[in-house]
Amino acid sequence: MTKILGIVGSYRKQGIIDALVTEALDAAEAAGATTKKIYLADAHVEFCRNCRHCTQQPGTERGACVQSDDMAAILDEWAACDGLVLGAPVNFFNVTAVTRRFMERLVGFAYWPWGQMAPSVRTKRTGKRAVVITSAAMPGFLIGIATGAPRALKMIATTMGAKVIKTICVGLVAGEERPTPPARAVRKARAAGRRLAARSANP
Numbered sequence: 001m002t003k004i005l006g007i008v009g010s011y012r013k014q015g016i017i018d019a020l021v022t023e024a025l026d027a028a029e030a031a032g033a034t035t036k037k038i039y040l041a042d043a044h045v046e047f048c049r050n051c052r053h054c055t056q057q058p059g060t061e062r063g064a065c066v067q068s069d070d071m072a073a074i075l076d077e078w079a080a081c082d083g084l085v086l087g088a089p090v091n092f093f094n095v096t097a098v099t100r101r102f103m104e105r106l107v108g109f110a111y112w113p114w115g116q117m118a119p120s121v122r123t124k125r126t127g128k129r130a131v132v133i134t135s136a137a138m139p140g141f142l143i144g145i146a147t148g149a150p151r152a153l154k155m156i157a158t159t160m161g162a163k164v165i166k167t168i169c170v171g172l173v174a175g176e177e178r179p180t181p182p183a184r185a186v187r188k189a190r191a192a193g194r195r196l197a198a199r200s201a202n203p
C-alpha cells in the first residue's frame with residue numbers, strides 16, 4: 001500500500017491550496033493509498049540557523065539538525081512515504097514564508113562539509129514522486145512566468161528526494177473571501193493524487 005504525505009503551505013484552512021491538497025489526498029485514498037496531511041502553519045518549525053551541522057555528516061542519510069522542533073518528526077514521516085502532495089499559494093511573487101522556512105530546513109538532505117564550495121545531494125534515486133500545487137490572483141498561465149512559486153515547490157520536492165510528476169498552477173482565485181477551487185483544478189488534483197497512489201517508491 002502506498003503512503004502519501006500532504007503538506008499545506010497556505011495560512012488558510014479550507015482555502016484554495018488546502019482544498020486542492022485535500023482533493024489529491026482523498027483521490028489517493030480512494031485509490032487505496034494511506035495519507036497524512038500536515039499544515040506548516042500549525043507545525044513548530046524554527047528558522048534554519050545556517051550552522052551547517054546537519055550537512056557535515058557523510059553518507060546517504062539526512063543529517064541531524066541541532067534544533068528541537070517538529071522538523072525531524074515531519075521528515076521521519078516523509079521517510080516512510082512514497083509520494084508527496086505539496087501546496088503553497090503565491091504571496092508577493094513566491095511561496096509563503098512558512099514554506100520557505102520549511103525549505104531552508106531541508107539542507108540536511110545535502111552533504112556540504114566545510115571546505116567544500118557547494119552542496120552535493122546525498123540521495124539521488126529514491127523512487128518517490130511528488131505533485132506540487134500553487135495558486136494566485138493572477139491568471140494561471142502567468143504563475144510560472146512571473147513568480148518563483150513553482151520553482152520553489154519543485155526545489156523542495158526534489159531536495160526531499162521526490163521526482164515532480166505534476167505541477168498544478170491555479171490562477172484567478174483571489175476574488176472571493178471564501179473561494180472554492182475551479183472544477184478543472186479539482187479534477188487535475190484528483191488525477192494527480194491517483195497517479196501518486198498507483199506506484200510505491202520501491203515497487
Ligand SMILES: Cc1cc2nc3c(=O)[nH]c(=O)nc-3n(C[C@H](O)[C@H](O)[C@H](O)COP(=O)(O)O)c2cc1C
Pocket residue numbers: 010011012014015016017018089090091092093094134135136137138173174179
Ligand atoms: C500577502 C499576500 C500576498 C499575495 N501576493 C500575491 C502575488 O504576488 N501575486 C498574486 O497573483 N497573488 C497574490 N496573492 C493572492 C494569493 O495568491 C491568493 O489569495 C491565494 O493563492 C489563495 O490561496 P489560499 O486560499 O490557500 O490562501 C497574495 C495574497 C496575500 C494575502
